Structures are given as C-alpha cells and as structure tokens.
Amino acid sequence: MAAITTIEDLKRMHKRRTPKMFYDYAESGSWTEQTFRENTSDFDKIKFRQRVAVDMTNRTTATTMIGQEVSMPVALAPVGLTGMQSADGEIKAARAAEKFGVPFCLSTMSICSIEDVAAKTEKPFWFQVYTLKDDDFMKRLFDRARAAGCSAVVITLDLQIMGQRHKDLKNGLSAPPKFTLASMADLATKWPWGIEMLQTKRRFFGNIVGHAKGVSNPASLASWTAEAFDHALDWERVAELMKMWGGPVILKGIMDADDARKAAELGADAIVVSNHGGRQLDGTVSSIRALPAIMEAVGDKVEVHLDSGIRSGQDVLKAIAMGAKGTYIGRAYVNGLGAMGQKGVTKALEIIHKELDTTMALCGRRDINNVDRDILMVPEDFEGRWA
Numbered sequence: 001m002a003a004i005t006t007i008e009d010l011k012r013m014h015k016r017r018t019p020k021m022f023y024d025y026a027e028s029g030s031w032t033e034q035t036f037r038e039n040t041s042d043f044d045k046i047k048f049r050q051r052v053a054v055d056m057t058n059r060t061t062a063t064t065m066i067g068q069e070v071s072m073p074v075a076l077a078p079v080g081l082t083g084m085q086s087a088d089g090e091i092k093a094a095r096a097a098e099k100f101g102v103p104f105c106l107s108t109m110s111i112c113s114i115e116d117v118a119a120k121t122e123k124p125f126w127f128q129v130y131t132l133k134d135d136d137f138m139k140r141l142f143d144r145a146r147a148a149g150c151s152a153v154v155i156t157l158d159l160q161i162m163g164q165r166h167k168d169l170k171n172g173l174s175a176p177p178k179f180t181l182a183s184m185a186d187l188a189t190k191w192p193w194g195i196e197m198l199q200t201k202r203r204f205f206g207n208i209v210g211h212a213k214g215v216s217n218p219a220s221l222a223s224w225t226a227e228a229f230d231h232a233l234d235w236e237r238v239a240e241l242m243k244m245w246g247g248p249v250i251l252k253g254i255m256d257a258d259d260a261r262k263a264a265e266l267g268a269d270a271i272v273v274s275n276h277g278g279r280q281l282d283g284t285v286s287s288i289r290a291l292p293a294i295m296e297a298v299g300d301k302v303e304v305h306l307d308s309g310i311r312s313g314q315d316v317l318k319a320i321a322m323g324a325k326g327t328y329i330g331r332a333y334v335n336g337l338g339a340m341g342q343k344g345v346t347k348a349l350e351i352i353h354k355e356l357d358t359t360m361a362l363c364g365r366r367d368i369n370n371v372d373r374d375i376l377m378v379p380e381d382f383e384g385r386w387a
C-alpha cells in the first residue's frame with residue numbers, strides 16, 4: 001500500500017486483515033446508526049478561522065488530563081475485545097500509548113487482563129469499569145486495578161443495558177470466533193491474523209473468565225453478562241462505587257447538562273461527554289453538539305472530556321476549542337491496531353498529532369493550552385433548537 005496518511009487508510013487495512021465479525025463489531029453503531037454517523041459528520045460542520053502572519057515557532061500540544069501530563073489531549077478510549085482485533089491487542093495499544101505519552105484506558109471487557117497489561121507496560125494506565133450488581137466482584141476489580149497501579153478509574157454510565165448492533169447478531173459475534181461455514185470462509189482469507197492468534201493464550205475475556213463467580217469458561221460468560229449489569233443503577237450507587245475505588249474517577253457517558261451537574265456534585269475528577277461512539281442510544285445527538293450546553297453547565301466545576309466521532313487531529317482541536325480539556329479516540333486507534341498491530345496504533349497517534357499540530361499553527365496558535373473558541377466558526381444553529 002502507498003503511504004499511510006489518514007485514519008481512513010488504516011481503516012481500509014483493518015478491514016482487509018481482520019475477521020469480518022470483529023471489524024464489523026468496531027465499525028458499527030446501534031440500530032439505524034444515525035448517531036454513529038452524526039458523531040463524525042457534525043464535526044465537519046464546524047470550520048476553522050485561518051490566521052496569517054502569526055509566529056508559529058515553538059509549538060506544543062502537551063497539556064494535562066486529570067492532572068496527568070500528556071503529550072497531546074488524546075487518550076485511548078476503553079474498547080472491549082481489542083485483543084481480537086490483533087493478538088494481545090490491549091498490550092500493543094497500551095505500549096503504543098505509553099511511548100507516545102498519552103493515557104491508555106483498559107476496558108473491563110478486554111481480552112488481556114489488568115495484570116497482563118500491567119506486566120507488559122511501565123507507566124500506570126486507566127481502567128474502565130461497567131457498573132455491576134456484584135459488590136464482591138466490583139471490589140475485587142478495584143483491588144486488582146490498585147495492585148496493577150492504575151492511576152484512574154473510568155466508570156461507564158451509559159451501558160446498563162446494551163444497545164443492539166444488528167451486524168453483531170448477524171455475524172454471531174463471539175470471542176474466540178465460533179467455527180461456522182461463513183466464519184471459516186472469512187478466516188481463510190485472514191490467515192496472518194489467525195497465525196498470530198494461535199500464538200497467544202489470550203483469547204477470552206481476561207478480566208472476567210476465572211474471576212467472576214461461576215464464569216470459568218467463555219460459554220458461561222454470556223449468561224453472566226446478561227445478569228451482571230446493574231439495571232437499577234442510580235447516582236447513589238455511582239457515589240458508592242466512587243468511594244469503593246477511592247482514587248481519581250472519570251464518569252463516562254454524560255450527554256445532558258443535568259447529568260453533568262450531578263456528576264460534578266459527586267466530585268468526579270472529570271466527565272466524558274460521550275454517547276459510546278453511537279453504540280448505545282441511537283437517535284441521540286452527536287457528542288460534539290452536546291458539548292456546549294454541558295460546558296455552560298459545569299465547565300468551571302469539573303474537567304470535561306469528549307469522545308465519539310473523532311477521526312482526526314482536526315476533530316480533537318475542535319473539541320478542545322469548544323472547551324473540552326481532553327478527548328478520547330476509540331475506532332481511530334482500533335483501525336490502526338487491526339491494520340498493523342502496535343505500529344498501527346502508533347501510526348494513528350502520529351497522524352492525529354500531526355493534524356492537530358499543523359491545524360493549530362494555521363489557526364495562529366502555538367500552545368494547545370491557549371486554544372479557545374475564537375479559532376472556530378460554528379454555525380449559529382449548531383446545537384439545534386429543541387423543544
């Protein structure tokens with residue numbers, strides 16, 4: 001392939017190299033995928049103000065997220081099943097992030113376990129938890145994250161029940177993949193993926209299988225998942241979980257100003273404006289559209305981060321200019337991982353960094369910490385008038 005210059009290039013390679021069920025798992029949203037699509041297309045509606053004759057020497061994209069130094073305000077979002085996109089995928093992604101100087105957040109639903117990632121990395125990473133009913137299991141998860149030196153916990157609030165992605169049902173998504181005629185035919189064209197996968201033992205949900213009561217094999221996992229998520233979750237329970245962890249907490253999945261106020265009141269270190277990359281409530285607005293009202297409500301009370309739809313450094317800059325202190329990428333790095341393993345994640349980060357840095361310069365700014373709303377032209381009706 002010719003030079004890789006965009007996340008879209010990595011996405012094409014990801015599609016060619018990874019079994020269809022895992023590529024589809026990443027590249028889909030719930031139901032009609034309207035929110036999934038608008039997460040990206042809404043970024044395109046925001047324009048930059050080009051400035052000239054401004055000194056652009058000594059630029060920096062370095063800043064902090066929850067007080068931790070980052071080389072650019074972009075973390076790797078928690079993504080389930082990453083170790084199925086490429087063998088030991090979570091370890092590869094965490095290593096790429098650590099070398100680049102950005103946070104890596106491990107999902108509860110990862111293939112490599114907390115301990116696996118800790119053993120293969122040097123710097124602390126973040127750990128994402130879903131809100132589960134089982135207190136014992138939650139406590140043990142937190143203990144394991146503490147023992148692994150995790151420097152923050154991300155509590156995901158927008159997945160008490162799961163949004164439906166049609167493709168996953170049609171493809172019979174499972175980890176490891178079940179051998180059906182269709183999956184075998186597909187795997188036959190993806191043999192380098194298969195060979196790598198045969199060389200690792202990490203092919204199941206490493207944080208759960210063998211750790212949750214009654215889940216000793218992958219077959220028992222499906223029923224555990226259906227039972228385990230706390231449908232009765234409320235803010236009191238969120239406060240309990242924050243206390244149980246006792247360290248820095250980021251609350252993820254906030255799309256509404258009232259919820260943002262509540263999260264700020266509870267003393268979260270940051271909130272993530274996120275609709276789970278369009279994988280949960282289809283028909284809700286894009287996260288970039290939800291950002292201004294949330295900034296207005298809590299911008300001076302809590303650090304605000306954003307994800308969903310970021311595919312370039314320009315998108316990162318738009319989110320930062322609209323007030324976010326940090327952003328996360330999900331699919332953009334998963335595309336890199338599926339395309340070329342650890343090198344691909346590094347490539348995704350390099351692409352995003354270059355786009356961010358160059359765009360910032362052409363907007364007349366040298367320091368990401370001095371970027372503000374002035375660099376943008378946002379349509380007057382961007383947020384929409386909703387009754």
Ligand SMILES: Cc1cc2nc3c(=O)[nH]c(=O)nc-3n(C[C@H](O)[C@H](O)[C@H](O)COP(=O)(O)O)c2cc1C
Pocket residue numbers: 025026027039077078079080107108109128156252274275276277278279307308309310328329330331332
């Ligand atoms: C394949 C996939 C799996 C995901 N798994 C999780 C997860 O386990 N926990 C979580 O909090 N969010 C999960 N997310 C949501 C991401 O953390 C993030 O919110 C989303 O990917 C951001 O949108 P983007 O992919 O457009 O960047 C997942 C997203 C994708 C694409």
